[in-house]
Amino acid sequence: MSEMTAILSWKGEYKMGDSFLLNGKETPFQQGQTILEAAKNGGVEIPTLCYLKGSAPTGACRICCVEVKGARSLVAACSTPVTPGMEVFTDSELVHRARKMNVEFLLASGKHNCLMCESNGNCRLQDLAYFYKITKLKFPEKDEKEIYPIEDVNPFIIRDFSRCILCGRCVQACNEVVVNRAISQGYRGKKSKIVTGGDAAYNDDLSECVFCGQCVEVCPVGALTEKKAKGLGRPWETQKIRTTCPYCGVGCQQWLHVKDGKIIKVTAVEDAQPNQGRLCVKGRFAYDFIYSEERLKTPLIREKNGEFRTASWDETLDLVADKFKEIIKKDGPDAIAGVSCARSINEDSYQMQKFFRAVLGTNNIDHCART
């Protein structure tokens, strides 16, 4: 897959040597780069909400607005290409006033009450409101009656439209990144809403949603959150542990969000190979089997009456070893055979084949690769 992504990321020869003025400092850029990208390379991080790396910029949220000398108005850094000699100001009073105003509009666009929001501590709108020291709403909040009701009938994703800022990142992720084409911008004006086909619930027959959760992954606010993680831990209470998905052979990189030794949710590792911030329904949502009450917790030995009884490790392993020794003595090592596990770690398979070959003395070791 890394090979395929190599094709995707190749955008042709870059012409080197061009530069522009970034906050008065001469800064190099590559042909075709946007102000946002070139500024980042130049060490200036411009805040964004709607911008989604790898997708066509929409310029919808206007948070990334910057001043360009000679331009009639502020421009969106995410969608404006740099030209040689362009003078860009990212930190001017005008820029900050405009950004603050945009944040104030967004704060009034719904019910952005952070105390009750699952994304508290993991919200770009919250970060911006804090940065701009906004302490009260400047514009009247959207009327409750005009806000679409929460959808949480599906098993995995809570869609809270009162927190949606219509940035469109979820739509881009669904259509341009994972290309499941399940959601789009629906209705117009005040009635605007991110919708599935037929404006149905995610798990409705009309919906094309396959629950990859990429929309949740990219939502910058609390409009799309993981249902199973609700109430289980705030970002500052959790530790992120990187691991590899236990399902198919793609090998996606995951962050396990762990609180008090328990995994409360799983997200993708952005920019990691091979999955580049993507997961599927199993990788993102099918992690809690490990906490099932049905887990095997002690060694079990079958009694003569056919029932299993619990036993200590020592008793059980002694029994297995004695039985194997007895069989080897009577019928030779090739009377023992074993299959290893294609879901378990390399080191486990290594140990099992070593046990069979070096200890038992047989090559009767296999696993399910062939079936």
Add this chain to the structure above:
Amino acid sequence: MIVLIGTNITEAHPVASTFVKDAVLNGAKLIVIDPRRTDMVDFADMFIQLKVGSDVALINGLMNVLITENLYDKKYVDSCTEGFEELKKKVMEYTPEKAAKISGIPADTIRELARTMASIKPAMLMYTLGITEHICGVNNVMSCANLQMLLGNVGVECGGVNPQRGQNNVQGACDMGALPNVFPGYQQVVNADARAKFEKAWNVKSLPDKPGMMMPTMMKNLTTGKVKAFYVFGENLANTEPDIHHVERELQSAEFLVCQDIFPTETTRFAHVILPAAAWSENDGTFSSSERRVNRVRTASVAPGEAKPNWWIFKELAKRFGHEWTSNSAQEIWDNEISVLAPSMAGIKYARLENDGLQWPCPSEDHPGTPTLHRGGKFTRGLGMLKAIDYIPPAEVPDKEYPMVLSTGRRLYHYHSRTQTGRSAGINDLLGEETADISAADAEAKGIEHGEKILVKSRRGKVVVKARVTKEVPQGLVWMAFHFREGCANWLTNPVYDPLTQTAEYKACAVKIEKLK
């Protein structure tokens, strides 16, 4: 260009499919070859809906056109491969007309497909179990390789024959030598030098010099008495192997069955001893993905009760035979044993796996890993081997009594026998039971409604299961998965195997469907 053959990638490897779709949006051509109209067909430039099990005939027909019309990569074939004359002689027997008869694809479509394939470079061929799960699985794989070598597509970035592996660490289990013929790193057990190396490393006088049994042979020999003890680590054979009635008789015959698992399964019912194991997030370790990428797995939670890491269990068992193994963690096992003993992984150490892992071959600690094999058409064996291959039909073909073909596979929401996904909250809400996927034409002929329970019967068993009437399957085909015990396709599947790999023919057997009275 990307060619998908025998792979339902959006369901079996969803994240890989997103990159294929991205490539299409960026202008890549896509060809889908499959008996079913899978979701990727929506993105395809050509959809080749061949008959189940006719892959060799179709590919031979394509190669016939490539050679006849002089469209193949002569330079590549001359300098990088051998066996062309034998291949040519064989594929000359497979005119597009003959291939059409077997595959159901019109001769002119075969010509058009061959011309399209020859017109774009590089092209990557991706396959999954639709290629391998046949009695001619090896031949199918070699046919894919033949085609790609003939087109000069092997050994280049974005080219090659790219099998997607079905399980997180099936690649790794192979790499580690959990196979009857090889030590870790694919070193042959029949090779005296390899044995001497491992004898020294493992501190034993001798190691067995003959390849052991493959899994189907092991299981067969449970009933003959040749195998007395069977050690099943993390496999639910009673659901995943073909012909469940037969499999359960075999498991029942074991004199001593040890199961090491994280859950009680249909298989542990037959065990004499069950060993509780630590699961995925309860271990430090490594997985190796389809692209030979070794990646870290990290501990995030504690194993329940007395469940123990699997490597610890084997170490403790070895101790009871007087073998004191010194490695005492997954990292020690990897760094001090595996990477020392397997030359292709010699450069892979835990310290180097902190970010995106490493792809083997990685022979030294300053080697960056190898994303693309056979670079520049230089193969491991020297020249790429073109093989003349004949088509053979599936072992069991439809007849009067069982007039339909059953093909099986996996669905998006579940994984194998559901020991994991069935216990993950919410997944069962999205897919709660098995279905038999049939065409509208077959449904109509039998008076079957969508969602109605029907009987599906083969020579080996029968299941009652909901009919799912869908455009995905053509007339004459029934498609099912093996995720649910009730309605599991493996009550029906045929335990016949590829002679070389003993891979079972899950993709083709004969069945009939009946409306319930």
